Amino acid sequence: MLERICIGVDGSDCARRATAVGVAIAEAADAHVDLVYVRKETDETAEQDANAVLEDALESCEDASVQVDGHSLTGKPATRLVSFADEHDADLLVLGRIGRTGLGKRLLGSVVHSAFRQSDRPILTVPEGDGQVEISDLLVPTDGSEAAERAAPMAGTIATDHDATVHALYALDLATAVGPFSAGGLTGPEIERLEADRKAHVDRLADRLRSDDAERSIQTVVVRNSPHRAIRDYVDEAGVDLVVMSSRGQTSALGQVLGSVTDRVLRTVDVPVLVVTDDR
Structure with a gap:
């Protein structure tokens, strides 16, 4: 049973798609959603950027039928995402993948790689895409x-x-x-x-x-x-x-x-x- 889902957001197209997929899974399970943005810098500009990304992500979830909360953290993205998921006993961590190379293979971002190394929780990686989110x-x-x-x-x-x-x-x-x-x-x-x-x-x-x-x-x-x-x-x-x-x-x-x-x-x-x- 899925009760809590943690979704990493960073303002990218992949992260937006990951949010859509993660929220769709949460709605079907009636699970709580945490949108988490991790910034490396602690200055005021970085904080403003983080708030803007979170605001955009939360706005995309306005019609969600489940509770969605936003969190802004500082530190190494993968480490903080994994620790947040652990601290809140998340059942699933959702991350976006990045696009294809010229060889037709997808690149896996450093955050995804590091999260897999550090976490023993299920991790859902989501590629870029659009259209209706449906799992049949x-x-x-x-x-x-x-x-x-x-x-x-x-x-x-x-x-x-x-x-x-x-x-x-x-x-x-x-x-x-x-x-x-x-x-x-x-x-x-x-x-x-x-x-x-x-x-x-x-x-x-x-x-x-x-x-x-x-x-x-x-x-x-x-x-x-x-x-x-x-x-x-x-x-x-x-x-x-x-x-x-x-x-x-x-x-x-x-x-x-x-x-x-x-x-x-x-x-x-x-x-x-x-x-x-x-x-x-």
């Missing part, structure tokens, strides 16, 4: 590990609040499954066995997602691709509105390191990504 389809990828499946409770909570369909996905990377020392590749029956094994993993995730709501709409899928490409393509093809995933998973000859996958997903998908650490 969620994607939960898994590598079959318990760590990866710890994203299930958060995904289930948001799915319930928004009456959304949950898509459980396993990416079968055949190149990784073959291994570096196999010259002959995999036979058809071997691939079928691998797919059946991965299907068992997504079915287990689906069972976990249904544990608190037997009627929850869930779709399961196994795709042949590298994990981050499979997630990126599925987001586009299935019209996914939100990805919910763990910060890391298992490492094995036939598995993936979900942590590195998470980083790549954050840099390539055009929808919000909610990352749950495997410590919570």
